[in-house]
Amino acid sequence: MTTEITKETMGFQTEVKQLLHLMIHSLYSHPEIFLRELISNASDAADKLRYAALSDSTLLGSDPNLEIRVGFDEDNRTVTITDNGIGMDRDDMIANLGTIAKSGTSEFLKNMTGDQQKDSQLIGKFGVGFYSAFIVADKVRVESLKAGETQAVSWESDGSGEFTIEPAEKSTRGTRITLFLKDDQKKFANGWELRSIIRKYSDHISIPILMEKNEMPSEDEENKDEKKAPEWETVNTAKALWTRSRSDISDDEYKEFYHHISHDYSDPLKWSHNAVEGKLEYTSLLYIPSKAPMDLYNREMDRGLKLFVQRVFIMDKAEEFLPLYLRFIKGVLDTNDLSLNVSREILQKDPQVDSMRTALTKRVLDMLSKMAKNDPEQYQSFWKEFGQVLKEGPGEDFANREKIAKLLRFSSTEDAKSEQTVSLEDYVSRMQEGQDKIYYVAAESFNAAKSSPHLEVFRKKGIEVLLMCDRIDEWLMAHLNEFDGKQFEDVARGDLDLGKMDSEEDKKAHEEVEKKSEDLVKRVQDVLSEQVESVRVTHRLTESPACLVVGANDMGAQMRRIMEAAGQAVPDSKPIFEINPEHPLITRLDQEQDEDRFAELTKVLLDQARLAEGGQLDDPGAYVQRLNKLLMELSGN
Known part of the structure; x- marks a missing residue:
């Protein structure tokens, strides 16, 4: 049953109004792109009809040969693109010509700068489909009859914010688009110009694009006023590329x-x-x-x-x-x-x-x-x-995990640049003698990764560490366990094991420091028992007083923040607090006899460790008060 159509005036979707305004009032470096876009749409309409006809051959009727015709009228400044594809009904026209279905449109519009030259380039790169017609035309009329229906529909607009839809007189299936050219775009109402654009942009279209033959003026006086039926010729290769x-x-x-x-x-x-x-x-x-x-x-x-x-x-x-x-x-x-x-x-x-x-x-x-x-x-x-999308690969494609791993790029302490240029093969080729792991640190930003206190012992020993700051990195490393036989190790997770990179002398020194600091560790643990899983002496730090470490089986801070932002439940876990007994602040802390003051200093160190890894404080106000109190004491007030 065909719905009766009456003339209606409607408004464009908001994004369309913005886009039309930008195109009409911005400089556009490639105005001829309108023909490519409209011919591409006509080609798509033909493809859709072919597919629909597989299940309903009557849709092709007596016109099975699909084609696109491009005509022009220099006197009236019009260009017409006609196809005999699937066609549109009223609802199709509203959906296809009154809205932009392409996702990302809002983001595209946000990127507009107000600079005409930059904006025009952005419009061209985005690809604006049907709406490119308004670059060259001050009015566009679309008449269409959907395959299998009897009532044609006409759509018309001058691009100012509204369009009209009403019944149309069209007896053949398909769509006819008429562009009423602006005065400064009348060059497009020319056969040679249109032919050159078609051959440049649309030669690959797999159905024939026809234009009237260019006839030389007749010198035959008797026949010069005789009007001959137009002859049409194919102007594209018309073979699927x-x-x-x-x-x-x-x-x-x-x-x-x-x-x-x-x-x-x-x-x-x-x-x-x-x-x-x-x-x-x-x-x-x-x-x-x-x-x-x-x-x-x-x-x-x-x-x-x-x-x-x-x-x-x-x-x-x-x-x-x-x-x-x-x-x-x-x-x-x-x-x-x-x-x-x-x-x-x-x-x-x-x-x-x-x-x-x-x-x-x-x-x-x-x-x-x-x-x-x-x-x-x-x-x-x-x-x-x-790059960030390719990083999804190891978790989704086990069979190609090694191939994808070779394509990954990271920043590293080798050059400490934010640009990700280091491959895993590069890293492995630079590994030190005796090094059997690929070390990395994950942080919220490049600067946080580069300045992470967890890197201090690696800098001291000249060991390269990969700096990971993309939001997907921690998820990636959960699925990428090894490369070229070398295990990955997060330098901010679990017990640090440098293997052969630690000498016997280093290991003995660590044991002595741990034994000497047992009482201090217990005092700090008593103060922070509700905030940390445990307290221990660090082997990671050479310059900082303290740092936070994630348990070997716990979720990392970066992944926790992502899941919390997405509103997902995150399992409870507490970090491990590592202290550097050789740092002057920790030495001073160990000498503090006032237990209240000791507790205040300990909590300041914990909050500083959280900030150093790019985290957020549970109670920023309390941290500021403690810090101010210490500063006042130092100033003698």
Whole structure:
């Protein structure tokens, strides 16, 4: 049953109004991008119709040949893009043309600076789809008839904040978009201009893009006033790019195809195009983007490859072919080994999907490994954008854990720079003689990690320590137990064991200090019994008076903060308080006879240890009062 349509005036979604205002009033360095975006949308409409026709062949009717037509009228300053794809009804138009469904839009708008040049570049990189029409047009009309329905619908807007929807006269399936060009954009109402844009941006589109032939003026006086029916010609290659031989495809064509499937105006960092034959037959074209999308860290983001079966479009976001930690990969997969009526439920159970997933995951990891080896600078650019997501890999992909580990990058005490450039292979190659562990410290920030008191003994002995400050690092290390046969050890957890790095002389000195400090340790333990698990003499510190240590089986401070911020229950645990008896403050503490004053000084040291590791105080006011009291005593007041 077809719902009767009357003329309605509606307002754009808030984000759309903001985006339209920015595009209309900002400088835009690539206005011709509108044609690429609208042709890409028309191509998607054709793909959707092909897929829908698998279950209902009547949708194709008497017009099975899918195509896109681009027309223009120089006198009236209009450009028209027409397709005979799936079409839209009233609800489709409101959903597709009145809102932006792309996640990350709010974050995108927050990044706008007010600088026209910077903002225009950001708009271009974001990819604005249908709304790019308003860059060149002061009015846009969309007329569409959805396949299988009888009532066409018209949508019209000048981009000022409202749009109208009303019935339309259109008897053929598909969508016709008419752009009424701004006076300063009238150059686009020209056949040569439109042809050059199509060949530059949309040559890879797999269905024909037609334009009227350019006819030379007739010199025949008798026939010069006779109007001939227009002849249309295909102006693109009209062959799916991934079906062509790699040797026949230029880098520019690969890049434009990436723009088409990703709606990302930035060029990709790398790509891999492969045809596999044998037990499985499929072709894949995988891209590594150069810039992370706004919603990269949202694990529920739309992701996956465009799936084609025997050249027929099946699914826009087939997420089953790559693991979640590779969700940034864009591309196309075309296979002969799945049925045309494949559904998401079938994909999840098909063993052939598992085989392709394994092979495609290996291909992406191999791409990254080659990049890291052959072009470290380019890989560093990749790591800056996607490193934190790749760190999810060891916990999700046991089979490829070693491969992923080789791709990880960290900061370290070797150069103490915040940029993460040190690989685990680099670290192992620099390990000292007798060193059998990979040491690391996890903290809330790079500065907190770099300044951690737990590093003092390692600096003294010249042992390199990895500095971890990404929020995912502690979770990562819970799943990455070893590398190249070397165990990882958190320098702020459990008993510190330097193994052969500690001489017999060092061990004997430690034992003597422990024995000598037994009474002091007991006094401190009595004061802090409710706040710490235990008190002991440290082997980690050379310059600081005290530090906090996490129990060997307890959750680290960084992970606790993450879980608490997420509102999750965190198991109760207390830290271990380690003191350095050779530090002047601890020596002074040991000499204090007034037990109340001793307790106050001890609590100040505990709070300082919490602050040194980047933690927060339970009672900042009490800490300030104690510190002020001590300062007043020192000043003689």
